[in-house]
Amino acid sequence: MRVHVVGTGLIGTSLGLALARHGDEVTLEDVLPTHAALARDLGAGRLPADGEELAPDLVVVAAPPDVTAGCVAAALERWPSAAVTDVASVKGVVLSALRAAGADLSRYCGSHPMAGRERSGAVAGRHDLFDGRAWVLTPSDETLPEVVALVTDVARAAGSVVRTLPAGEHDRAVAAVSHLPQLAASLVAARLEDLDEGAVALAGQGLRDVTRIAASDPNLWTQILAGNAGAVREVVDALAADLQAVSRALAALEAGADAPGARGAIATAIAAGNAGHARIPGKHGAAPTAYSTVRVLIPDEPGNLGRLFAHVAEIGTNIEEFHLDHGLGQPFGIAEVDVVPAAASGLAEGLASRGWQIHG
Numbered sequence: 001m002r003v004h005v006v007g008t009g010l011i012g013t014s015l016g017l018a019l020a021r022h023g024d025e026v027t028l029e030d031v032l033p034t035h036a037a038l039a040r041d042l043g044a045g046r047l048p049a050d051g052e053e054l055a056p057d058l059v060v061v062a063a064p065p066d067v068t069a070g071c072v073a074a075a076l077e078r079w080p081s082a083a084v085t086d087v088a089s090v091k092g093v094v095l096s097a098l099r100a101a102g103a104d105l106s107r108y109c110g111s112h113p114m115a116g117r118e119r120s121g122a123v124a125g126r127h128d129l130f131d132g133r134a135w136v137l138t139p140s141d142e143t144l145p146e147v148v149a150l151v152t153d154v155a156r157a158a159g160s161v162v163r164t165l166p167a168g169e170h171d172r173a174v175a176a177v178s179h180l181p182q183l184a185a186s187l188v189a190a191r192l193e194d195l196d197e198g199a200v201a202l203a204g205q206g207l208r209d210v211t212r213i214a215a216s217d218p219n220l221w222t223q224i225l226a227g228n229a230g231a232v233r234e235v236v237d238a239l240a241a242d243l244q245a246v247s248r249a250l251a252a253l254e255a256g257a258d259a260p261g262a263r264g265a266i267a268t269a270i271a272a273g274n275a276g277h278a279r280i281p282g283k284h285g286a287a288p289t290a291y292s293t294v295r296v297l298i299p300d301e302p303g304n305l306g307r308l309f310a311h312v313a314e315i316g317t318n319i320e321e322f323h324l325d326h327g328l329g330q331p332f333g334i335a336e337v338d339v340v341p342a343a344a345s346g347l348a349e350g351l352a353s354r355g356w357q358i359h360g
Contacts, residue, residue: 001019001024001025001057001058001150001153001154001157002024002025002027002054002055002056002057002058003015003019003024003025003026003027003056003057003058003059003060003154004026004027004028004029004054004056004058004059004060004079004082005026005027005028005029005044005045005059005060005062006029006030006059006060006061006062006063006071006075007029007030007061007062007063007064007071008028008029008030008035008036008038008039008044008062008122009035009062009120009121009122010116010117010119010120010121010122010124010125010129011062011087011113011115011116011129012028012030012039012044012060012062012087012122012125013039013042013044013121013122013124013125014044014115014125014126014127014129014130015044015060015062015087015113015130015154015158016028016039016043016044016045016125017042017043017044017125017126017127018127018128018129018130018157018158018159019045019154019157019158020043020044020045020127021127022157022158024154024157025045026044026045026046027045027046027047027048027054027056028040028044028045028046028047029047029048035121035122038122038123039122039125042122042123042125044122044125054079055079055081055082056079056082057082057083057150058082058083058084058085058150058151058154059075059079059082059083059084059085060084060085060086060087060154061075061084061085061086061087061088062086062087063086063088064220064223065088065089065090065093065094065220065223065224065227066223066226066227068086068088068094069093069094069097069098069101070097071086072084072086072094072098072103072108073097073098073101073103076103076104076107076108080104082107083107083108083109083146083147083150083151084107084108084109085108085109085110085111085151085154086110086111087111087112087113088110088112088227089112089174089178089179089224089227089228090171090174090224090227090228091110091112091138091167091170091171092167092168092170092171092228093227093228094110094167094227095110095138095140095167099140105140105142105143106142106143106144106147107143107144107147108140108143108147109137109138109139109140109143109147109148109151110137110138110139110140110167111135111136111137111138111151111155112135112136112138112170112174113129113130113133113134113135113136113155113158113160114133114134114135114136114174114178115129115130115133115160116129117129120217120220128159130155130158130159130160131159131160132159132160132161133159133160133161134160134161134162134163135155135158135160135161135162135163136162136163136164136165136170137151137152137155137162137163137164137165138164138165138166138167138170139164140167148164171228171231172231172234174228174231175228175231175232175234175235176235179224179225179228179231179232179235180232180235180236180239181213182213182216182221183225183232183236184210184239185210185211185212185213185214186214186216186221188207188210188211188214189211189214190214192211204325205323205325205336209323242269242272245265245269246265246266246269248262248265249261249262249263249265249266250262250266290341291320291321291338291339291340291341292338292339292340292341292343292344293336293337293338293339293344294336294337294339294344294347294348294351294358295334295335295336295337295358295359295360296308296334296335296337296351296356296357296358296359297332297333297334297335297356297357297358297359298324298332298333298334298335298356299331299332300326300331300332300333301331305324305335308335308351308356311350311351311354311356312337312347312351314350314354315346315347315350315351317339317343317346317347317350318339318340318343319337319338319339320338320339320340321336321338322335322336322337322338323335323336323338324336334359
């Protein structure tokens with residue numbers, strides 16, 4: 001397949017790397033030639049020769065959200081025989097702009113790979129970025145079936161699992177599962193800015209987990225949130241109402257009275273979080289699974305992490321999730337190895353017999 005990628009940031013470069021490994025012919029373009037040349041040097045595809053007339057089967061626009069619609073319209077006009085998709089995080093605003101501009105929507109199918117990293121740019125690109133990730137297609141009523149099939153083939157070639165949703169439904173979904181988490185992580189991390197060093201030094205794995213994506217690009221996320229403002233505002237307002245309820249309960253407890261109902265309000269909020277967390281799909285998109293955690297003390301020395309993984313493999317246990325939490329000022333960390341419940345006891349015994357200290 002001949003695929004032309006417009007925009008060689010994280011997503012565009014990663015897609016080029018994945019498709020090049022798949023054997024597709026990938027050409028690259030970026031408004032900044034240096035960015036396109038870097039993506040080429042990383043193996044994401046080739047740059048068109050001077051004067052070369054490209055004839056792509058599919059054009060993938062991987063531009064920033066605020067210029068995506070213009071880039072898609074230009075691609076539809078520039079290559080009248082090609083299908084065109086984009087990978088912007090918001091779909092409704094792009095579709096509306098194209099429709100208002102009178103673009104040929106029969107050859108356009110919006111899409112959104114649910115993959116990314118905190119880092120941006122071509123150097124952050126990975127050929128396996130899309131492996132096992134959902135790639136949402138948002139065809140319009142005008143989109144030709146063969147165009148949908150072409151975008152589906154490319155998404156699957158990159159390693160993704162394809163889902164199809166209307167643009168509006170997609171935007172409401174990502175407001176809750178992607179855009180709100182980014183805002184929440186950023187706002188929690190912002191509480192640390194004025195905290196003294198001693199307090200910040202107490203940070204544990206819980207804080208790291210909650211704030212991991214707070215390192216994301218502010219410019220990009222401003223564009224994403226602005227493009228999906230209505231749907232994001234709804235979930236933000238709902239979250240704000242829940243926070244206000246907890247705040248009122250805490251105020252009642254702080255006042256020192258018996259505060260009937262205050263503890264119940266707090267418990268209800270935490271329990272609702274339990275219920276929501278239980279709905280998050282497990283590994284490879286499977287049904288949610290409750291894993292058991294085996295905690296291992298691991299000395300902070302070269303080679304120990306590799307030795308631990310080798311011993312887990314010897315025991316024959318499959319690791320479902322893994323976290324490493326460093327002790328405050330201590331020369332060791334705690335490795336949290338999540339496994340299916342039936343394997344936990346055997347793994348703990350096997351590691352202990354190989355000299356590892358099991359924690360808890």
